[in-house]
Structure formats: structure tokens, C-alpha cells
Amino acid sequence: MKGLVIKNTGSWYTVLTDDGQLVDCKVKGNFRIKGIRSTNPVAVGDRVTVGEGNWITEIEDRKNYIIRKSINLSKQSHILAANVDQAFLIVTVSRPETSTTFIDRFLASAEAYRVPVYLIFNKTDVLTDDELHYQQMMVDLYETIGYECRAISATTGQGVEQLRPLLEGKITLFSGNSGVGKSTLINSIVPHANLRTAEISDAHQTGMHTTTFSEMIPLDSHSPLNTQHASFLIDTPGIKGFGTFDMEREELTSYFREIFEFSKQCRFSDCTHTHEPGCAVLKAVEDHYIAQSRYQSYLSMLDDKDENKYREAY
Secondary structure, X not given: OEEEEEEEOOOOEEEEEOOOOEEEEEOOOOOOOOOOOEOOOOOOOOEEEEOHHHXXXXXXXXXXXXXXXXXXOOOOEEEEEEOOOEEEEEEOOOOOOOOXXXXXXXXXXXXXXXXXXXXXXXXXXXXXXXXXXXXHHHHXXXXXXXXXXXXXXXXXXXXXXXXXXXXXXXEEEEEOOOOOOHHHHHHHHOHHHOOOOOOOEOOOXXXXXXXXXXXXXXXXXXXXXXXXXXXXXXXXXXXXXXXXXXXXXXXXXXXXXXXXXXXXXXXXXXXXXXXXXXXXXXXXXHOOXXXXXXXXXXXXXXXXXXXXXXXXXX
């Protein structure tokens, strides 16, 4: 039978079959996706075939996936979710602060697999005037590049209702640093989800993990579960860092929209935008057409390729 993986606990997978059953399945130890060395060969969002004994025997080709480098195994990856229509990246300018480097790394990874991203700025109700000003500057920056942004408060409900129409008929990945209020937001949109939430650590102003494994949550609890044309949210564990994986150095430029546009004017077709004469990107950074923060994110990802590093969210 065929179905959709809607939950991964690390040792077993819940599959929603095409005829509406929920089946707990296992994967054989030697099961591997060709070409991908992953800590989780089967991911939430995968379309699979379930055989005798509830073993997953086959994975259908993925249209896309969001992937990051495994924290402890630098040569392996971790797939956050597969076959998504869009992603909501939940960010906060304070309590805790989401770095632009983290945002840019996530956006670049999404660009690599053509996953549209909305930037959701949460906790606007607790920001000072200066923090609100900084948030607006960030919104202006990313909207100028072409990313849609929303400013909300999951706690008070401000702006949350405007998100719901964006989720209808879509499979949406929710991601972000630990502590940005992702679980609180999902509970606000989908009250039946009942996700656990935790307080921010006072000592470090960082979040504590409340989601351990990825899970698909139906947007509408009143409709029968259906693998076709359904609206799902994918809740993922909070991420502290976002290591790049499986990106070639020469491809990186195309994952930064504004850098790619200016790169067409560079003197050399293989320009790395770091030192070359006649580099239109360096000129655009100098003239403030490309934000310094975005250019620094680009350089840090180039550095990843040189040193094969896993990057914390700094």
C-alpha cells in the first residue's frame, strides 16, 4: 500500500495510507536513498510504499526537500522535510535574536530546491521601539530582495489570522531557531495540535527544544485525513545552526537572488565575488545595492565549502 509519512520518531514512522489508515512502520537498517548520506533516509513528507510486516520498501522521487548538515556527523545530512509547497521561517529580533546569517543560510538552502519562503517575524508585542525599528529594517531588506514578510505575535494573536489563508491547500514547513515561538504559533493556528512549549532560558536568552522529531499536522481537524489535496503544517525541531550541505561553490551565487542579478555584469564568468577585478557584486556591496549582512552570509557559506564546517547560529 502507498501513503504519506506524517511523523518520524527516529525509530519508527507513522504513514497515512491513501485509504485513510494510520500505520506505524519501520525501515530496514540498510535502507538508503541513492546519492544521499542521511541520518534519516525517510523523511516526513515522503510518499512511500509499505510492504508486508509494515516495512517501508520504497520511497517515491521527491520534488524537493529541505536539508541541513548533521551536527555530529559532518559528512552526513539531516532532511527536515520532503515534498513541501512552501516554508515559514519563524524569526525573532529579540528573546532570542535570530541572526541574519541563519536566515540567509536557510533561504539559500530553500532556493536550492525552489521552496518558497515566508519570513514570519514573531514576538512583536514584546519589542522596544528600537527593536521594532530594527525589525522594520529587516523586513524592508528581505522584501526588497523578494521575500514576503509578516510581523505577528503568536502570544496575543496579532497578525496570526492573516497567515491561515496562506496555508490552505499547501504543505508548509515551519522552521526556526529554538525559542522563537514556533510551537506557540502552530498552537494558535491549529488549536488541536496541543504542542508543548517551553520558556526561554533566562541565562542565555535561547530557546529550549520542545519538538524532538518532525511531524505533519492537519490544518483542519474536522476533515478526515487525506493524503491528496490536504493542508498540512510540518513542525520541525528547533535549529541552533544551519550547516550547508551538498552545495557546489560555483552554484552558491545563484542562491542569493540579488547577488546573482549583479553577478551577470561581472567581467569574469567564474567570478567568486571576493577579489576579482571588474566584479559587479563587490561594486554593488560598496554602493549599498547589496546589504553587507547578505554579502557576509555569502562569504561564510563560501568558507563552509573551504573548511567543511558546521556553523552555529551566530
